[in-house]
Amino acid sequence: MGDARTERWADNRVRMRRKLIDAAIQVIETEGPQASMRAIAAAAEVSKPTLYRFFADKAELTLAISNRAKQDIAAGLAQVRTHPEGSPAAILNSALTGYAALIVEHPHIARFLFQGTENPAARTLENWRAVRVEVADLITLLVGSPSATPEFDADFYASMVVGAVKGAANWWHRTADHADSAEEFVRRMEPVVHAIVAGAAADAGVTIDFDKPLTITVP
Amino acid sequence: MGDARTERWADNRVRMRRKLIDAAIQVIETEGPQASMRAIAAAAEVSKPTLYRFFADKAELTLAISNRAKQDIAAGLAQVRTHPEGSPAAILNSALTGYAALIVEHPHIARFLFQGTENPAARTLENWRAVRVEVADLITLLVGSPSATPEFDADFYASMVVGAVKGAANWWHRTADHADSAEEFVRRMEPVVHAIVAGAAADAGVTIDFDKPLTITVP
Numbered sequence: 504m505g506d507a508r509t510e511r512w513a514d515n516r517v518r519m520r521r522k523l524i525d526a527a528i529q530v531i532e533t534e535g536p537q538a539s540m541r542a543i544a545a546a547a548e549v550s551k552p553t554l555y556r557f558f559a560d561k562a563e564l565t566l567a568i569s570n571r572a573k574q575d576i577a578a579g580l581a582q583v584r585t586h587p588e589g590s591p592a593a594i595l596n597s598a599l600t601g602y603a604a605l606i607v608e609h610p611h612i613a614r615f616l617f618q619g620t621e622n623p624a625a626r627t628l629e630n631w632r633a634v635r636v637e638v639a640d641l642i643t644l645l646v647g648s649p650s651a652t653p654e655f656d657a658d659f660y661a662s663m664v665v666g667a668v669k670g671a672a673n674w675w676h677r678t679a680d681h682a683d684s685a686e687e688f689v690r691r692m693e694p695v696v697h698a699i700v701a702g703a704a705a706d707a708g709v710t711i712d713f714d715k716p717l718t719i720t721v722p
Numbered sequence: 723m724g725d726a727r728t729e730r731w732a733d734n735r736v737r738m739r740r741k742l743i744d745a746a747i748q749v750i751e752t753e754g755p756q757a758s759m760r761a762i763a764a765a766a767e768v769s770k771p772t773l774y775r776f777f778a779d780k781a782e783l784t785l786a787i788s789n790r791a792k793q794d795i796a797a798g799l800a801q802v803r804t805h806p807e808g809s810p811a812a813i814l815n816s817a818l819t820g821y822a823a824l825i826v827e828h829p830h831i832a833r834f835l836f837q838g839t840e841n842p843a844a845r846t847l848e849n850w851r852a853v854r855v856e857v858a859d860l861i862t863l864l865v866g867s868p869s870a871t872p873e874f875d876a877d878f879y880a881s882m883v884v885g886a887v888k889g890a891a892n893w894w895h896r897t898a899d900h901a902d903s904a905e906e907f908v909r910r911m912e913p914v915v916h917a918i919v920a921g922a923a924a925d926a927g928v929t930i931d932f933d934k935p936l937t938i939t940v941p
Contacts, residue, residue, distance in 0.1 A: 656897075
């Protein structure tokens with residue numbers, strides 16, 4: 504019975520942690536990245552000491568939010584990748600839609616994670632690096648050959664994708680009247696990302712048919 | 723005769739200023755962005771007080787180097803734009819080659835100007851903004867209509883171009899063994915930049931033939 508109790512306690516801890524991160528995201532979304540630990544505790548309806556029992560400081564909470572955002576994006580990607588009918592176009596569209604939802608619909612969170620506001624610059628770079636690695640994996644998946652030719656370097660193309668998305672995101676954040684349209688963001692980004700992936704494929708010596716389903720062995 | 727003397731004096735000042743900036747670029751290229759005012763004065767074969775008579779501090783010298791780089795790029799662009807046979811492809815190739823020369827062949831200067839090393843972050847952002855404005859002008863020139871449709875926004879596409887170039891440049895700077903090839907940089911960037919410009923053209927309701935000469939009225 505002790506085991507069941509320990510498990511229930513662990514479950515509660517995970518649930519509480521999730522609730523606190525949810526509250527933090529919500530408060531940052533409303534009040535901006537400078538939101539205080541006090542406001543976050545209030546939104547979660549817990550005391551400040553309780554919040555601090557889960558997250559030693561705001562940096563730790565930031566990291567948790569950051570990991571959540573990355574997990575959400577990764578989960579979205581994984582879902583598309585396991586669809587046997589997923590074409591490169593569909594996979595890229597889904598990936599872009601995930602980023603667009605973050606960048607366009609949650610500008611405060613996006614700024615918090617990626618633009619260094621109230622977030623140490625080193626962590627911001629680390630977040631971008633994580634995205635870049637993920638995008639490089641995706642490009643490798645789409646191109647189908649990790650080391651087709653010596654010229655092929657997924658990381659270079661991932662750097663361009665991330666750079667272009669970053670540039671577009673900065674523009675979007677500067678231009679408030681476009682803040683509502685994730686679809687429009689995807690529409691504008693999509694041909695650019697296709698061009699980059701096509702470039703990567705050319706370097707790897709393959710041609711990508713963006714509309715033909717990928718045959719991927721799902722582990 | 724007084725006028726001629728004043729003019730000669732002003733000429734000398736301009737020449738000396740140019741010489742000091744040349745020396746600074748050379749020293750930074752060799753020693754990195756942390757190069758001291760002392761080392762720069764030594765390279766220019768002037769005393770430190772002389773250097774300080776031209777540039778109050780390193781920030782002012784940084785600004786001068788930054789302006790020089792921007793002028794070099796702008797001069798390169800202007801030259802292509804005045805060629806009646808210039809096609810969009812040729813114009814973009816020249817613009818990219820200018821940036822590639824800076825990014826690939828002068829990595830220390832590029833870092834100094836654009837990556838905030840020993841350079842206040844605000845100035846780095848300002849440098850990128852200047853490049854973005856310049857790229858937006860170029861896109862407007864290529865697309866041919868400053869306000870063709872309400873959807874067209876040269877600044878958005880310029881942000882993507884700058885972002886992609888920035889991403890690629892960061893990759894290049896991380897990967898030392900590619901440091902020698904500006905041509906390879908241009909080859910990889912070119913299709914991406916074309917895709918972005920084609921996207922801008924589509925939003926403006928026009929189609930760009932990248933290989934057809936532009937008819938530009940040179941002022």
